[in-house]
Amino acid sequence: MNQMTQDTAADRSRPLERDETTNLISSDKVDGTTVYATDGEKIGHVDHLMIGKRSGRVEYAVMSFGGFLGLGESYHPIPWDALDYDEDKDGYVVAIDKSKLEDAPYYMKGAAPPFDAQYGSQVFGYYGVIY
């Protein structure tokens, strides 16, 4: 936790000294990027990101799973920190089994949740992202 806090402070306080400044990605490239389960199976793609207006932090990547589970177009918000970018796959890997996605928080097109603290708690808790 301390290490994470330090890294985070460093991220913003010295962004120009990081190697990761060469590891930027454009939002219009993120949108549409494939998301894989840990077993390598494609489970969807990033539809859009939810970003803190003031913090500039990407809080959620919202996956689209068109037709998955027989639901029609549905959206699963996944904490950004639950996604690992895999350069070989050129996509994101989420540490969850496809079968477990049935229980993951989702919403239908046109019925977006408030993305408030209570909803965040549900999503972050589901993916086991502990801060």
Next chain:
Amino acid sequence: MNQMTQDTAADRSRPLERDETTNLISSDKVDGTTVYATDGEKIGHVDHLMIGKRSGRVEYAVMSFGGFLGLGESYHPIPWDALDYDEDKDGYVVAIDKSKLEDAPYYMKGAAPPFDAQYGSQVFGYYGVIY
């Protein structure tokens, strides 16, 4: 500076306890949002964001200034922290005079810079974003 560092650490370490969790914005809404100068003049719109793949931090909002300065389609990367969201305007305000934009770093369509440390230093320095 200390305050900023603390805020930053808090942003990531306790995102669910912040009021700002209700202040999220979708990436597809950010893209296209108008950018104003401090005098209220429209100076362009957000074309896309440049995001740290691992940090999840929005580093730059890349403005499009179609035809501005007689240049054709040009892009000006602006540090996210140099943009203030104005709810009344429903747009971002950048603390720079429109006339000064002529000297701001920009690139032409299809000729994106490396976005490395050296380039970042130039952009961050220009907008006076001190970390």
